[in-house]
Amino acid sequence: MDFSSFNSAEQAHMTKIIEKKQMQDFLKLYANITEKCFITCCNDFTSKALSSKEESCVANCAEKFIKHSERVGARFAEANADQAGGSQ
Amino acid sequence: MDFSSFNSAEQAHMTKIIEKKQMQDFLKLYANITEKCFITCCNDFTSKALSSKEESCVANCAEKFIKHSERVGARFAEANADQAGGSQ
Amino acid sequence: MDFSSFNSAEQAHMTKIIEKKQMQDFLKLYANITEKCFITCCNDFTSKALSSKEESCVANCAEKFIKHSERVGARFAEANADQAGGSQ
Amino acid sequence: MSFLGGRSNANTGSVNYDKIDMAVTELDTVTDFFNRMVSSCYNKCIGAKYPADGDLNKGESVCIDKCVAKYNDVQKKVGEKLQSRGAAAPAQNQSAFGSL
Amino acid sequence: MSFLGGRSNANTGSVNYDKIDMAVTELDTVTDFFNRMVSSCYNKCIGAKYPADGDLNKGESVCIDKCVAKYNDVQKKVGEKLQSRGAAAPAQNQSAFGSL
Amino acid sequence: MSFLGGRSNANTGSVNYDKIDMAVTELDTVTDFFNRMVSSCYNKCIGAKYPADGDLNKGESVCIDKCVAKYNDVQKKVGEKLQSRGAAAPAQNQSAFGSL
Numbered sequence: 001m002d003f004s005s006f007n008s009a010e011q012a013h014m015t016k017i018i019e020k021k022q023m024q025d026f027l028k029l030y031a032n033i034t035e036k037c038f039i040t041c042c043n044d045f046t047s048k049a050l051s052s053k054e055e056s057c058v059a060n061c062a063e064k065f066i067k068h069s070e071r072v073g074a075r076f077a078e079a080n081a082d083q084a085g086g087s088q
Numbered sequence: 089m090d091f092s093s094f095n096s097a098e099q100a101h102m103t104k105i106i107e108k109k110q111m112q113d114f115l116k117l118y119a120n121i122t123e124k125c126f127i128t129c130c131n132d133f134t135s136k137a138l139s140s141k142e143e144s145c146v147a148n149c150a151e152k153f154i155k156h157s158e159r160v161g162a163r164f165a166e167a168n169a170d171q172a173g174g175s176q
Numbered sequence: 177m178d179f180s181s182f183n184s185a186e187q188a189h190m191t192k193i194i195e196k197k198q199m200q201d202f203l204k205l206y207a208n209i210t211e212k213c214f215i216t217c218c219n220d221f222t223s224k225a226l227s228s229k230e231e232s233c234v235a236n237c238a239e240k241f242i243k244h245s246e247r248v249g250a251r252f253a254e255a256n257a258d259q260a261g262g263s264q
Numbered sequence: 265m266s267f268l269g270g271r272s273n274a275n276t277g278s279v280n281y282d283k284i285d286m287a288v289t290e291l292d293t294v295t296d297f298f299n300r301m302v303s304s305c306y307n308k309c310i311g312a313k314y315p316a317d318g319d320l321n322k323g324e325s326v327c328i329d330k331c332v333a334k335y336n337d338v339q340k341k342v343g344e345k346l347q348s349r350g351a352a353a354p355a356q357n358q359s360a361f362g363s364l
Numbered sequence: 365m366s367f368l369g370g371r372s373n374a375n376t377g378s379v380n381y382d383k384i385d386m387a388v389t390e391l392d393t394v395t396d397f398f399n400r401m402v403s404s405c406y407n408k409c410i411g412a413k414y415p416a417d418g419d420l421n422k423g424e425s426v427c428i429d430k431c432v433a434k435y436n437d438v439q440k441k442v443g444e445k446l447q448s449r450g451a452a453a454p455a456q457n458q459s460a461f462g463s464l
Numbered sequence: 465m466s467f468l469g470g471r472s473n474a475n476t477g478s479v480n481y482d483k484i485d486m487a488v489t490e491l492d493t494v495t496d497f498f499n500r501m502v503s504s505c506y507n508k509c510i511g512a513k514y515p516a517d518g519d520l521n522k523g524e525s526v527c528i529d530k531c532v533a534k535y536n537d538v539q540k541k542v543g544e545k546l547q548s549r550g551a552a553a554p555a556q557n558q559s560a561f562g563s564l
Contacts, residue, residue: 097378120403152418156406
């Protein structure tokens, strides 16, 4: 996105909005990972506490999701840069 | 959530926001139940009207979803109270 | 929805909000079609480019989704009109 | 004194923002309901199967019409159920979030 | 001078809108979390099977209680994981959107 | 007279709120698109299978790269299709909500 046509007041305003949205995006990622990894890892509801197997599943699942999300972000940024640069 | 650091003007403002959000939450619950119970109960699209079997399925499904939602809410509130009280 | 009780300032305000929401609805439809048709049509990730089979699947899927959405809209509008007119 | 308030409208006529807010909530509710109906009926009548062409065939068209009618009926039934429980749900939600 | 700003509150006491905004974000986060828990535990404990009646049976009730406990635990574990990575994710999101 | 309006900015320079609104809509659209791509590619390339460890293996990594490329292509095709229909969809939505 290009904000070069914004004056300084508009840029200041936009910066504040973007900061708020980044916080919201982070919280949404947090909620998404929790939901996905709960669905993947928890299938036994006879006990209240996470089993050690479930715990390590959640740790691996979360790690994997974050790396996945970062990789998608990196490829997405490259594709956008390609497009903006006119090479595609 | 703790609003004790809010002054009276802020509390009044927050109360209004919360009331609006409770209305929105209720409407979202309504939409969720409708969607879930439609998916569960309606699988025959040769007739336009709900069959009596579908009607009773929807009634049971909605009742069950509400009770489910209330039970999750009760357990969730207990867990939050435990945490706030420092017993966990 | 009935805005007859709105004064002209309120109607002007509401018109602006509705225009913005129509743009958002259109963008959401766009995102929905993309997601649904990607899920339906893309299952081979050994190549980077869409195959010709995938391309025609996406074209058909998008066309079909738009027609589906229009048909649901038409039936939905009729049902609302019936209800407003008291014939149901 | 209205021009001292945060959202005064002295120069545009008086706008009742609570009324606007309610209309927006209603609009959002209808839109959300409609979008869920589109999605649910798509899954029931068309699904993720490979599309032969870009048209709705006869069976799909008939299915969509019935699906919209049934979805509307389910919404009414669920609304009646919620009302008969005296809108117990929002009060319950309140307690779930502690001292709101 | 506060009445010159866009959102002044000269006649209602001073409202710190950043504080309000943060409280609203917190409220939205808890609500979203709760709604996802309701939906996930519904799928795990009740599912789309035909309901015999409108009550939660013993097995479903027990399942829901355990489900809420586990969901809360998963959330804590995921939170710890995100923190141990130094909140790398939001910075990454930023780069994904180019020159924001 | 701008200080009489609800959102005047006399002391901060002139902010065009329509421009800001459009930028926010664009930002929300890109974010929504990105989140759906993350979720769809997760389902296609990783799925709900039990994770052996916390790393992306070679096959998953390759799959993700192709998946992002294809998702972007699908978005372009769908965009072209919507444009060739003359943006008929939003007008249709309008009629669905009656006398808006």
